[in-house]
Amino acid sequence: MSLLQQDSTGVDDAAKGEELTKGTSHVVWAAMAATLVVGLAIAIYVIAGQKPPIAKGEILAVWAHQQHTVTSGLDASGAPMPQETVDQVMVFARVRIHNQSDHPLFLNNATTNVTLDDGIHSSYAANKSDYDRLFVAYPDIQVPHGPAISPLDTEIDPGQTVEGEFVSAFRSITKQQWDARKKLDFTFSFRYQPNIVVAPQVPVIDQ
Numbered sequence: 001m002s003l004l005q006q007d008s009t010g011v012d013d014a015a016k017g018e019e020l021t022k023g024t025s026h027v028v029w030a031a032m033a034a035t036l037v038v039g040l041a042i043a044i045y046v047i048a049g050q051k052p053p054i055a056k057g058e059i060l061a062v063w064a065h066q067q068h069t070v071t072s073g074l075d076a077s078g079a080p081m082p083q084e085t086v087d088q089v090m091v092f093a094r095v096r097i098h099n100q101s102d103h104p105l106f107l108n109n110a111t112t113n114v115t116l117d118d119g120i121h122s123s124y125a126a127n128k129s130d131y132d133r134l135f136v137a138y139p140d141i142q143v144p145h146g147p148a149i150s151p152l153d154t155e156i157d158p159g160q161t162v163e164g165e166f167v168s169a170f171r172s173i174t175k176q177q178w179d180a181r182k183k184l185d186f187t188f189s190f191r192y193q194p195n196i197v198v199a200p201q202v203p204v205i206d207q
Helices: 002-049 128-137 175-179
Strands: 055-070 085-099 105-116 119-124 154-156 161-170 183-190 193-198 204-206
Touching (some): 085 154
Parallel strands (some): 055 204
Antiparallel strands (some): 055 085, 105 183
């Protein structure tokens, strides 16, 4: 009788072990499913909470003008002074900026950024009046003289799009360095708002 009782007890324990294993498996699958649901919910919440950039920029055209200048050898009062040779690359850009936010944007600055072998070189855009005077000072510039956009006082209302041109000058970059550039882009800074960086999708017209 004791042997029969021992065999019966062994069978019962094995069955209980199988039931326990099955129960554990269900718990694991339920935990995995719950984790997946929570993860999806978090992802949906994050995506829904993301906002598009405050502004969208587009580079419509880019011109690079190599300017070689030799000073007159006279100072402002007409006294003789050593002549100076200045070589610079002037980068002209025609841009379009669209305000995607629900409040006005104030363009605070614009910079042209060129990546060379020794790193990134940046130059601020000239203001509107200096841009217009440039075509008087250098009449040989073969760049269309379109309406200038001022990087210092341009206001863009919600949903509004502005378009204009500006120029940046790189006095420390030779034509050879410019031709060997690795990257070119433009940074637009707004008052109390994050910057946007725009890379041109059009070829640079070299002059």
